[in-house]
Amino acid sequence: MEAVAALTGVAPARPDPFLEALTHASYRAEHPDTAGPDNERLEFLGDAVLNLCVTDYIFRTYPQRPEGELSKLRAAVVRAETLAATAQRLGLGELLRLGRGEEATGGRQRPSVLADAYEAMVAAVYLQEGLEGARAFILRTLGDDIRRLAESSGACDDPKTALQELSRRLGLGEPTYRVIGAAGPEHDPRYTVEVRVGGRPLAQAVGRSKKVAEREAARIALAGLEEPAGPGGAAPEPEGTA
Structure with missing residues (x-):
């Protein structure tokens, strides 16, 4: 769990949610008796937490922007490509537990796999640290992307x-x-x-x-x-x- 702590900035009090966040469905399918749950449920929760934290941040940070611009900015931040690039930058792909087939076909670099794993890790941090802890993790890892996307869209549109x-x-x-x-x-x-x-x-x-x-x-x-x-x-x- 040391690698997870370095990645998230959080020392896992219980390893189970973080291990679950790193478990792809392909690994669980190959190890049904020992793998534990895969990360699909955590991905579901993490998606909601991510959207809330990003929405709250851009709403407060860009008070002059109308609803339409904020919606476009949020969509650009939480889209799979942005999340996958962030996960890759963090080295999250190297920590994933993948099945042999997924591994052989480049799953560690697959954008959909990386984006799902990032959302699952957001959920794991949320379950341990609460909303403020999840917010801190999201802004530490996505903050630069939010500002870059906000500046590029703002300079072009307004x-x-x-x-x-x-x-x-x-x-x-x-x-x-x-x-x-x-x-x-x-x-x-x-x-x-x-x-x-x-x-x-x-x-x-x-x-x-x-x-x-x-x-x-x-x-x-x-x-x-x-x-x-x-x-x-x-x-x-x-x-x-x-």
Whole structure:
């Protein structure tokens, strides 16, 4: 159980649930008298715990995102491909108890097997440590994926929301926007908007409406905030107009 403790960050008080989480149905089929239960029931429980913890985290972390965006983000996080990659990164596949046939056909690398095992391990941690322990395990192992998926989807769909969330995480507060120029005829105006982050001007952009200019300024600012901070941690200087 030392390998399980290293993987989960939890010292198993009882080995049975964790051993069950590592037992594939193919192994149980070959060792019906000694294998104990396979991990399918734990997978069922772990799926529910995982969805609850991910939903709660993204709901609280991204308060400006509507229900539709949160649903898409959750689906991207809990899909089999994401869970399988996480399980592989943790080395979970090497600990699985597989039947000979499953082993021979690459079961340790099979995404569906790895994803199911991850959910089963979530359930095992939940049964021992409760919801908070399961949440800690999930965020430790999936937290980077959640933030990466949130940033990539936010930057593409809503740069203002993405900039707001990134600015908060960097401790810079809320971005602010102001119109610093307007030109053109009344029927076809051009607005120049400046966005400030942490009290410093970060980017400017021009658009046919204030909303369009704000979105483009946020898109430029996002790229600036993703760059390494300059000496002393200063924010980047504002870029020119788009």
